[in-house]
Amino acid sequence: MxxxxxxxxxxxxxxxxxxxxxxxGLAKTPPMGWNSWNRFGCNVSEDLVRKAADAMVQTGMKxxxxxxxxxxxxxxxxxxxxGNIVPDPARFRSGIKALADYVHSLGLKMGIYSDAGSNTxxxxxxxxxxxxQDARQYARxxxxxxxFDWCNTSTQDAPASYATMRDALADSGRPIVFSIxxxxxxRPWLWGAGVGNLWRTTTDILDRWEGKGEKYGAGVMxxxxxxxxxxxxxxxxxxxxPDMLEVGNGHMTDTEYRSHFSLWAMLAAPLMAGNDxxxxxxxxxxxxxxxxxxxxxxxxxxxxxxxxxxxxDGQDVWVKPLSGGRQAVLLLNRSARDQSMTVKWSELGLAPxxxxxxxxxxxxxxxxxxxxxxxxxxxxxxxxxIIVRP
Numbered sequence: 001m002x003x004x005x006x007x008x009x010x011x012x013x014x015x016x017x018x019x020x021x022x023x024x025g026l027a028k029t030p031p032m033g034w035n036s037w038n039r040f041g042c043n044v045s046e047d048l049v050r051k052a053a054d055a056m057v058q059t060g061m062k063x064x065x066x067x068x069x070x071x072x073x074x075x076x077x078x079x080x081x082x083g084n085i086v087p088d089p090a091r092f093r094s095g096i097k098a099l100a101d102y103v104h105s106l107g108l109k110m111g112i113y114s115d116a117g118s119n120t121x122x123x124x125x126x127x128x129x130x131x132x133q134d135a136r137q138y139a140r141x142x143x144x145x146x147x148f149d150w151c152n153t154s155t156q157d158a159p160a161s162y163a164t165m166r167d168a169l170a171d172s173g174r175p176i177v178f179s180i181x182x183x184x185x186x187r188p189w190l191w192g193a194g195v196g197n198l199w200r201t202t203t204d205i206l207d208r209w210e211g212k213g214e215k216y217g218a219g220v221m222x223x224x225x226x227x228x229x230x231x232x233x234x235x236x237x238x239x240x241x242p243d244m245l246e247v248g249n250g251h252m253t254d255t256e257y258r259s260h261f262s263l264w265a266m267l268a269a270p271l272m273a274g275n276d277x278x279x280x281x282x283x284x285x286x287x288x289x290x291x292x293x294x295x296x297x298x299x300x301x302x303x304x305x306x307x308x309x310x311x312x313d314g315q316d317v318w319v320k321p322l323s324g325g326r327q328a329v330l331l332l333n334r335s336a337r338d339q340s341m342t343v344k345w346s347e348l349g350l351a352p353x354x355x356x357x358x359x360x361x362x363x364x365x366x367x368x369x370x371x372x373x374x375x376x377x378x379x380x381x382x383x384x385x386i387i388v389r390p
């Protein structure tokens with residue numbers, strides 16, 4: 001039996017468990033928060049996490065909807081004689097529970113990282129064979145979110161391995177958002193809805209506009225292209241995850257970061273900031289806290305946007321249905337020159353002569369009502385993002 005058929009069969013097997021697996025009241029809109037990896041890698045500590053939590057409150061990110069503070073890889077060093085996972089005592093001197101208590105005291109939620117294999121990507125102890133033990137430990141610590149990676153998994157089956165941790169989390173007695181980080185290798189959009197609240201659809205994101213990495217990873221445009229055609233698998237409680245945000249990490253322009261953030265909102269993607277929250281410019285803060293763009297991502301209808309046009313001269317048009325009969329539209333200029341771009345109402349499923357109100361989400365202005373189409377001059381690597389209301 002070939003691998004494609006196996007994956008399709010797996011999707012049907014797990015589909016029967018969707019109600020049981022996801023009936024936890026979690027991630028009804030895409031999760032929003034911060035993760036340590038993109039900016040700090042293995043250089044993670046209790047002090048860093050506390051500063052990130054403080055900054056999430058002080059910068060207005062909490063007020064904009066961000067909730068989760070997630071420690072990624074390298075917080076763990078070993079297992080004790082009973083097999084319990086042990087945090088690095090030098091870097092997390094107060095322990096994970098005390099850190100989670102501090103995060104909770106700010107009105108935020110705490111996330112942590114592990115791996116389905118024997119070791120994590122950073123070479124620390126993974127959860128294979130310890131899934132139920134680790135889940136119970138996370139619950140005792142007050143963890144609200146688990147990112148579960150896929151390094152050092154050898155011949156393991158992805159749907160089965162992730163289902164084991166799903167069951168462990170359900171058995172832990174604490175509601176914990178389950179983030180599948182399998183990099184899209186086994187097409188998790190086919191089976192992930194019965195297992196986790198979100199699933200990575202791609203390789204790791206890189207802090208660049210476009211282009212593949214030497215060993216792994218891809219730029220923002222490459223990651224966006226990988227989302228085309230899988231939008232139907234996302235919805236409340238189960239989301240496609242094109243990886244964490246690179247906004248503010250320094251290797252793209254503010255214009256490109258604005259495009260990156262806008263695209264992720266159109267994709268109904270989890271908005272997990274990955275920058276240094278304690279040292280960001282006002283421009284980056286304004287991008288990450290744009291409540292009108294965030295509202296597109298968090299819209300209660302829970303529909304992922306789709307690309308309706310992709311041209312050889314670098315013009316992309318994305319459309320996302322919203323509650324109340326509205327539609328979000330993103331005009332994305334991928335080219336190296338400024339371009340005039342137009343979206344026709346027929347691309348939105350509206351009548352060509354339909355009159356519609358238009359709201360610009362980056363200038364925060366209501367524009368003149370228009371009939372049949374909308375046009376804007378879009379800068380190189382930039383966007384125009386609007387809401388259309390018939």
